[in-house]
Amino acid sequence: MKEENIRVVNRIEDVRNTVKEWKNQGLSVGFVPTMGYLHEGHQSLIKKAYEENDRIVVSIFVNPMQFGPTEDLDTYPRDLERDSKICKDAGANLIFHPEDKEMYKNDFLTFVDVNGLTEGLCAKSRPIHFRGVCTVVTKLLNIVYPDRIYFGQKDAQQLAIIKRMVRDLNIDVEVIGCPIVREEDGLARSSRNIYLSTEEREAATILNKSLSKAKTLIENGEKSSEVIINQIKETINSEPLARIDYVEVVDNLSMEKVKYIEKSVLVATAVYIGKTRLIDNFIY
Amino acid sequence: MKEENIRVVNRIEDVRNTVKEWKNQGLSVGFVPTMGYLHEGHQSLIKKAYEENDRIVVSIFVNPMQFGPTEDLDTYPRDLERDSKICKDAGANLIFHPEDKEMYKNDFLTFVDVNGLTEGLCAKSRPIHFRGVCTVVTKLLNIVYPDRIYFGQKDAQQLAIIKRMVRDLNIDVEVIGCPIVREEDGLARSSRNIYLSTEEREAATILNKSLSKAKTLIENGEKSSEVIINQIKETINSEPLARIDYVEVVDNLSMEKVKYIEKSVLVATAVYIGKTRLIDNFIY
Numbered sequence: 001m002k003e004e005n006i007r008v009v010n011r012i013e014d015v016r017n018t019v020k021e022w023k024n025q026g027l028s029v030g031f032v033p034t035m036g037y038l039h040e041g042h043q044s045l046i047k048k049a050y051e052e053n054d055r056i057v058v059s060i061f062v063n064p065m066q067f068g069p070t071e072d073l074d075t076y077p078r079d080l081e082r083d084s085k086i087c088k089d090a091g092a093n094l095i096f097h098p099e100d101k102e103m104y105k106n107d108f109l110t111f112v113d114v115n116g117l118t119e120g121l122c123a124k125s126r127p128i129h130f131r132g133v134c135t136v137v138t139k140l141l142n143i144v145y146p147d148r149i150y151f152g153q154k155d156a157q158q159l160a161i162i163k164r165m166v167r168d169l170n171i172d173v174e175v176i177g178c179p180i181v182r183e184e185d186g187l188a189r190s191s192r193n194i195y196l197s198t199e200e201r202e203a204a205t206i207l208n209k210s211l212s213k214a215k216t217l218i219e220n221g222e223k224s225s226e227v228i229i230n231q232i233k234e235t236i237n238s239e240p241l242a243r244i245d246y247v248e249v250v251d252n253l254s255m256e257k258v259k260y261i262e263k264s265v266l267v268a269t270a271v272y273i274g275k276t277r278l279i280d281n282f283i284y
Numbered sequence: 285m286k287e288e289n290i291r292v293v294n295r296i297e298d299v300r301n302t303v304k305e306w307k308n309q310g311l312s313v314g315f316v317p318t319m320g321y322l323h324e325g326h327q328s329l330i331k332k333a334y335e336e337n338d339r340i341v342v343s344i345f346v347n348p349m350q351f352g353p354t355e356d357l358d359t360y361p362r363d364l365e366r367d368s369k370i371c372k373d374a375g376a377n378l379i380f381h382p383e384d385k386e387m388y389k390n391d392f393l394t395f396v397d398v399n400g401l402t403e404g405l406c407a408k409s410r411p412i413h414f415r416g417v418c419t420v421v422t423k424l425l426n427i428v429y430p431d432r433i434y435f436g437q438k439d440a441q442q443l444a445i446i447k448r449m450v451r452d453l454n455i456d457v458e459v460i461g462c463p464i465v466r467e468e469d470g471l472a473r474s475s476r477n478i479y480l481s482t483e484e485r486e487a488a489t490i491l492n493k494s495l496s497k498a499k500t501l502i503e504n505g506e507k508s509s510e511v512i513i514n515q516i517k518e519t520i521n522s523e524p525l526a527r528i529d530y531v532e533v534v535d536n537l538s539m540e541k542v543k544y545i546e547k548s549v550l551v552a553t554a555v556y557i558g559k560t561r562l563i564d565n566f567i568y
Contacts, residue, residue, distance in 0.1 A: 108452050109452060110397070110398045110448065111396070112396050112453075113397070135453075139454045145456070164394065165394050167389070168393060168423075169419075169422055170423045170427050172300065172429070
């Protein structure tokens with residue numbers, strides 16, 4: 001049932017026609033939306049999709065709508081040739097790689113927002129980010145119309161928001177979250193890791209270190225978010241190159257802050273290492 | 285290819301399963317979203333859908349999200365039995381008649397907005413109306429997944445907004461606008477016409493009368509929106525039971541006000557007759 005080749009298309013119509021052909025043959029379709037510059041985290045999503053579907057579409061689109069005016073849209077790393085090989089090796093069949101103007105006409109006016117879930121955590125320093133994510137994912141789902149869509153747990157807030165959006169708008173797709181993939185020293189894989197100097201790269205391990213300590217604390221019975229947050233902050237602040245954006249303990253569904261850990265929580269942090277903003281988290 | 289029976293279902297899953305069965309048989313699906321209390325305007329949409337599709341779904345759902353706090357949500361007329369007969373006679377196969385809680389969970393958080401197009405005309409006196417319309421139509425399209433969706437030209441701004449939303453979000457459906465259906469004396473058909481007393485019912489003809497005069501004016505060469513608007517206002521104000529909400533001449537695509545008529549315009553008015561707000565328009 002699996003195909004050998006990978007095709008790269010730029011046009012919405014080409015994606016639609018290919019997927020419709022597959023569906024007419026009764027094949028299931030998995031979809032992995034990415035901004036490219038793929039790493040082992042993306043690879044794990046594609047591999048998971050490969051296990052669960054007959055055909056895999058990967059989108060590579062650095063979505064301008066989810067970048068703030070001072071963010072790294074222009075410098076965001078791009079390497080289509082390398083990405084194509086990674087996609088093919090992981091089992092993908094089709095890459096959708098549109099230009100901006102294929103996705104956004106000049107007089108584009110429509111936006112999708114998930115209120116509430118998009119207020120805390122990353123939304124504070126990236127206020128328009130999740131509107132951009134929700135809008136582009138809605139568009140991509142309407143273009144690809146897959147059976148299953150795959151996201152990494154690293155972007156935990158994004159995953160929670162997308163799940164809610166899909167439920168609220170009755171989008172006919174299964175949303176699947178996949179575990180964070182890490183470097184050997186524990187740093188969560190991210191396309192932005194290449195921004196780090198050697199020194200910063202070493203300093204960046206502080207995110208996972210601080211979270212691991214916090215996890216042990218919870219495992220040993222600590223229930224107070226304040227205690228946990230302070231412990232994480234203290235650890236991160238011990239690293240001179242690190243500057244905390246946020247450390248939060250929130251309900252894993254509503255993304256609302258919790259004082260005491262009673263049900264499933266997300267412990268999440270965003271930290272600037274030099275100029276590079278990195279995120280990491282765990283669910284307990 | 286046509287079926288004889290009409291089925292009424294309340295659950296999203298039932299609609300999905302029925303439509304998927306039809307699609308598996310290669311049948312095309314037309315969809316007419318309504319708030320019920322169907323009149324000849326709706327009938328014309330269903331008939332048009334019947335001409336163009338193998339199967340027809342009509343939704344009957346008084347969408348709370350598109351009503352403002354002081355509007356007529358509770359008193360909006362409802363009559364499912366009568367509606368079912370009208371749907372059946374016009375050729376529909378399935379009525380989707382969900383309860384509020386089937387469409388909106390308690391913790392519903394997601395909204396679709398079309399900025400810009402939703403600022404003038406009806407949006408002034410109904411500020412949250414079009415967000416409600418866009419959100420529910422997105423949901424219904426994801427539930428029904430039809431080939432074609434039908435709207436009346438009476439709600440001209442709604443039609444323009446839906447067309448833009450479908451384009452912007454890459455929703456895979458053809459949006460079809462159908463002409464206004466009128467009573468013998470020219471009053472545009474509306475479920476809200478039943479609110480009118482005998483006296484008000486007569487006064488309500490002033491909307492169409494004023495627009496007809498304006499159309500003649502344009503046909504005779506008048507290009508100034510100001511002149512046209514003043515003529516309409518004067519006519520409406522001659523009717524003591526009428527109170528103008530707005531009279532506007534806008535570009536038929538962007539819904540932006542135009543000073544001089546150069547390309548296709550929408551001439552639209554909303555008028556309170558007693559407590560009942562009625563709308564009417566023509567495209568030139």
